[in-house]
Amino acid sequence: MAKKKWIACALITFVCIMISGCWDMRELQDRNFVLAVAIDKADDVKSVETFVQPHGSKRYRVSLQILKLSTGGDQKEESRTFIKSNTGESIFEMVRDMLGQSSKSLWFEHVQVIIISDAVLKEVDLGEILDFFKRDSEMRSRIKIYVTSGKARPIIEYSPPSKEPGGVYLANISRLHIKNIHVGGARTDLGYTIQYFYNKSNVLLPRIEMADKVVKLGGSAVFKKDKFIGYADDYAIAGLKMMLGTEKSAVVTIDSPKTPGHQIIFELFRHDTTLTPHVENGVIYFTDEISMYGNVGEIQGDISENDTMDPEFIRTLETAFAEEIKNNIYYADKIFKNEMRVDAISKFAAKLKAHEPDTWEQVKDHWDELYPTIPLYVSVNVTIRNIGSHK
């Protein structure tokens, strides 16, 4: 018995020593947090940045934006981040080789955003580029993915005037998609994109552009499965969001019926959107029924003429807004059907599969060819609740 007690004692002491914490501690400032990743085509290979590759070519230039945590250095810090780049083909290999430029190990747990230049996407499928991020356990699913028509590295080099770290700033822009109708930001992060891949669905990713010192998110890059097709503009994205009912809020502008040349704005608060597939005698068509409730947001014209206290005038406005929303949706429909020929995020396919599984079975193999020919009928009803003026 006594012997057992001794063993237990020794064991406890031993365990205490081993688990006393801190033996593998690593302070925050000893980590190099990667905040943003930019993927460009490797146009200009600097020999010192790269390495001898046993396989593959110099396909990508990967740049990492790293958070600067040390207090040292010059007193007047311009930026809170710095950039490291490397060229190669395997992103994993490049990341590991980049340690040769870094004094601390790279941590990817706080990556906020991946920015991909479309020059790369024109040559390589999105799935191949994102494979490393999807497979590695350090990556979070909530990393935002943007596409730019220019170079990606200058965007992560940009230091926002608010003095936030660039990556955090960039990722937070897309979170405002709820208020900004021009950004298709819902379900566009790494996790959802991978889900789309697995579901063999089409993908939309927000487009980011930089000119001089301005960085702006707006419009979307359209992918057929993981192949880059082109860009849909802000207006088409607004239309698509209203068509699919994914908007939370929207601002709709019309020309004032009473004072042409001046605008009146409708602010959307709540909506009810039903996209329904119909099959009649083997012909497929979709109807989109939308009811919208909101306020008059702004009147640019003369308010004595645009009298919002007049119920008659409000009725006219409601019809005009409904007309405009319908136009917007048809515009988006035209872009995606005629120009892109892509069922954006495969929403129509999903609806058809859910409501008309038998028809879906027949058409699913040639859905991509069929989709551009399927008509969409939109009906919109707008109700104005508050007008923001009083007698």
Add this chain to the structure above:
Amino acid sequence: MLFYMRRFFDRGYKSCFGCILVLTVSLFISGCWDQKELQERHFVLAVGIDKADEGETMKEKEKKQVENFVQPHGDKLYRLSFQILQLTPASGEGTRKASTSTYVISSTGESMFEMLRDMLGQSSKGFWFEHVQAIVISEEAVKQGGLQPIIDLFRRDTEMRWLIKPLITSGNAKKILEFKPPSGEPGGVALARSLQLYKKNPHIPGWNSGLGETSQAIDNKRTIQICRVELEGDIVKLGGTALFKAGKFVGYIDEYATQGTAFFSASEKSSIITIECPDHPGKILVFELFRHETKLTPHINGEDIYFTLDIGMRGNLGESQCGNHFDPMDAEAIRRVEILVAEEVKHNILYAFHSYQSLQADPGDFAAKLKAHQPLVWEKVKEHWNEEIFPSISLMPSVNVVIENVGSHK
């Protein structure tokens, strides 16, 4: 009476003695009499050694007039540069924070010791070498007289630590010292720390990177492997290895061969191995190594010496750029990838091995194994091992790869 008096006196004498001792000791150990504050010291963080007249302009020549001193012996062989840590203490007024930055001073001469003592003429405070992180040596300088004379001072002096990292550059060492890392760290610290990341970065030889290991290699007459560092524009990068045989520079091996070296000396902790996709040439697939078991054995067959290398590797599928053409859920496909990765590792090992053979420099592993396993054979060949025997021996690697996780789901 007398007895008591005597006893009292004895006691008094002893306590008196005790008192004096305590007083003296407390005077001496009261601290601060030889205090020297941190900011009063010039910590040398990195040392750069160049050839004395490398890349000079007229202006620099004028500057050299001042930097120089009259040498009783020797030539102007080397330019010694120090990267010195500048400590600015936090000051009370305002919000000024304590900050660190570095600057570089240099001198030319032959004896390192003489140069550094003469450099005190350019400095207001004494140099402290206890925190030297890295010694950057330019290829030109090391070609002049070998490695030994350059690092002799650093091996001999008591202030130097054995963990100082020697590095070789094909460019100018002083420029690398002048480089300020964007992270705001002092340059010397950044270089040394970067070398410590060898566990994750297979392109640098970090496993025997200290001055201690280098000294041991010199004394054991082994081939010395020193990491290469290069500067271009505002980028400083480590990658590849410089080889020295008997203190003489023999050449560089590239990142790929450095990775291969790690495989046969079993010094890798993690590694990234790329292969071409099985059905999709031109695209690549990546294996991430987690665990390995490596055994290098010498064999004798008559006059022939050959080595076998048995490696078992376990790891994950790290990245697949094969698109939809490759399905990692398919056990058959994974099997094929395992075989391809094993082939690639073999190729990498032989690539590295042949790099060493063509430079006639044994990285050390082969001689050591032969000496341990076949001491009699070693006695016969040791005289001309590097030049004649090593370049002609053969290495037969056999590699077995197991992929454990694939990082995807159904």
